[in-house]
Amino acid sequence: MPTPTPPTIAVAGASGLVGRTLLALLAGDEWRAHPVIAYASEKRAGRFARRGDERIELRALPEAPPPHVDYLLSALPASVAREVVPGWRDAGVRVIDKSSAFRTDPAVPLVVPEVNAREISDAVRLIATPNCTTIPIAVALKPLLDEAGLVDVRATSFQAVSGAGAGGLRAWETELRGETDPASPFSEPIHANVIPVIGALDEHGSASEERKVARELRRILALAPLPVAVTAVRVPVAAGHGIAVEAGLARELTPARAIELWREMPGVVVHEDPSDPPTPLDCAGCDEVFIGRVRRAQHRDNALLFWAVTDNLRKGAATNALQILARWLKN
16 A cells, blocks of 8 residues: 655745745654645745755745645745735645734634644634744743733843844844945844834834734733733844743742743743853754743732743744644644
8 A cells, every 4th residue: 555645835935034944844854754845936936945955946926726735834924924825725725824914813723832732623724823922921921820820921022133034134144244234124223232112113102013922922821801011122133032021920839830830841941040041042943942030029929030032933933833733734
């Protein structure tokens, strides 16, 4: 009896930072047997991308999905995803979308597998993945929520330039050479600087990145009324988002017990020594959420302070999507 061919996986937006990271991860042993198709814009069609040692030709994204494609990993911009993804879903392709296009749609699950894997089912054809800052916060908060309940969350994020895409990374690298990038996505120089606004401000002075994180956390944790306050800061780091979190809890939870819970959680690495916190360099190229500097908040009862950091192109983006796909394939 012939061995069945593994499902075919397509990557849309394969020439971008997240798309290239997806192709690199799809070269791993778990995915090696799967045929992979890489789609990009018409301008980049005909060029090549790498899947490990393999060179894959970039194809122009077709208007309709080919019949042999089973899964689509979409790293398209939100404006393009809104136009493309529904057609692929309706044609029977299972889609995991990395953009913000469907994150607020109540009919589309928003998934971090360590937190709400129950949302991944055969009945679903489209799954959205959260913002690259939301993911590590949600992973870190999940065991605290289950053990002691959550009252509120306050977070300050320190977000790498690659979170703004290839253009953000290119602008930083250009400034490192002492030059100016006229196409920089940043409102100020980013080299040797920090920018405490990411996205457009609303009438209350809240930036769009901050609103996204608050909204997505409530959805993923299934806590609609949860008070969440976020300050998002862009920092001159290539990759790796760090977040300082204050978690207000309904019941007492010691730092030692929180560390025990994180140790038991898949996908989490804990730095127990408070003088040796994890940094973006520690998590570069890794798939886990790293947690350190765990301590009681001195200004209020039943609150913990901690630091979380993750590679925003891996667990913050590509890895989270592939974890969803792996669970879908096992259903």
